[in-house]
Amino acid sequence: MKKLTFAYESQSDLRILNTGHGWKVEAPQSGSRLEGGPLGEDIYQLEQFHCHWGETSAEGSEHTVDGRAYAGELHLVHWNTTKYQSFAEAAQHPDGLAVLGVFFDVGNESNDEIEKIVSTLSEIKFKGQFTDIPDVIDPTTFLPSGLGYWTYLGSLTTPPCNECVIWIVYKEPITVTEEQLVQFRCLSACSGEAEEFIVKNYRPPQPLGNRALRECNA
Numbered sequence: 624m625k626k627l628t629f630a631y632e633s634q635s636d637l638r639i640l641n642t643g644h645g646w647k648v649e650a651p652q653s654g655s656r657l658e659g660g661p662l663g664e665d666i667y668q669l670e671q672f673h674c675h676w677g678e679t680s681a682e683g684s685e686h687t688v689d690g691r692a693y694a695g696e697l698h699l700v701h702w703n704t705t706k707y708q709s710f711a712e713a714a715q716h717p718d719g720l721a722v723l724g725v726f727f728d729v730g731n732e733s734n735d736e737i738e739k740i741v742s743t744l745s746e747i748k749f750k751g752q753f754t755d756i757p758d759v760i761d762p763t764t765f766l767p768s769g770l771g772y773w774t775y776l777g778s779l780t781t782p783p784c785n786e787c788v789i790w791i792v793y794k795e796p797i798t799v800t801e802e803q804l805v806q807f808r809c810l811s812a813c814s815g816e817a818e819e820f821i822v823k824n825y826r827p828p829q830p831l832g833n834r835a836l837r838e839c840n841a
């Protein structure tokens with residue numbers, strides 16, 4: 624495969640919302656480009672990023688590596704702007720979306736970029752609430768230093784589970800603290816006063832079946 628290349632803008636005042644299933648940052652970036660690697664000749668543009676986690680740090684990722692789960696997984700969602708006119712249209716095609724998956728390992732060092740997300744969560748405790756992230760966010764800073772990855776053709780991980788995702792899962796995790804994950808788990812799935820914490824929002828991996836899994840050791 625050709626080398627995977629990416630270019631992102633740094634943006635402030637990005638909107639973060641509580642979807643009821645977790646937090647999501649809306650980051651449509653017409654100036655961003657993800658291309659190469661398994662993406663053929665097409666250019667993909669960043670649309671949003673969100674995260675999955677578990678009740679304890681022994682689980683939480685949506686992919687496992689030789690059966691091992693990580694404490695969480697960040698999804699940087701891109702859509703094919705070469706072939707399609709909108710994100711919604713792209714999500715109807717096998718080469719419509721490209722999602723970068725980044726595993727979370729728990730360590731003692733707080734992740735400064737994730738902390739910019741955590742610092743807003745008290746303002747979006749309930750489903751439907753949203754706020755703007757005052758800090759400047761550069762999506763590049765969410766990526767691990769080692770850029771080796773696995774890639775395969777897969778799907779969205781929640782219904783409607785469209786088979787429209789070219790998955791690119793980085794082999795090297797990034798580090799977050801247990802406290803940062805504890806803050807994720809304090810989000811409520813409800814819009815009212817009732818508190819039903821979103822303690823886990825990862826979906827179990829499905830059999831690979833006859834899909835080809837490729838890797839790149841950047």
Ligand SMILES: COc1ccc(C[C@@]2(O)NC(=S)NC2=O)c(OC)c1
Pocket residue numbers: 698700711714722778779780781782783788
């Ligand atoms: C176009 O409709 C959808 C529907 C759901 C999701 C969310 C998700 O299912 N997909 C991934 S990736 N992780 C998830 O939790 C989505 O994200 C791009 C797009």
Ligand SMILES: [Zn+2]
Pocket residue numbers: 673674675698780
């Ligand atoms: Zn996801």
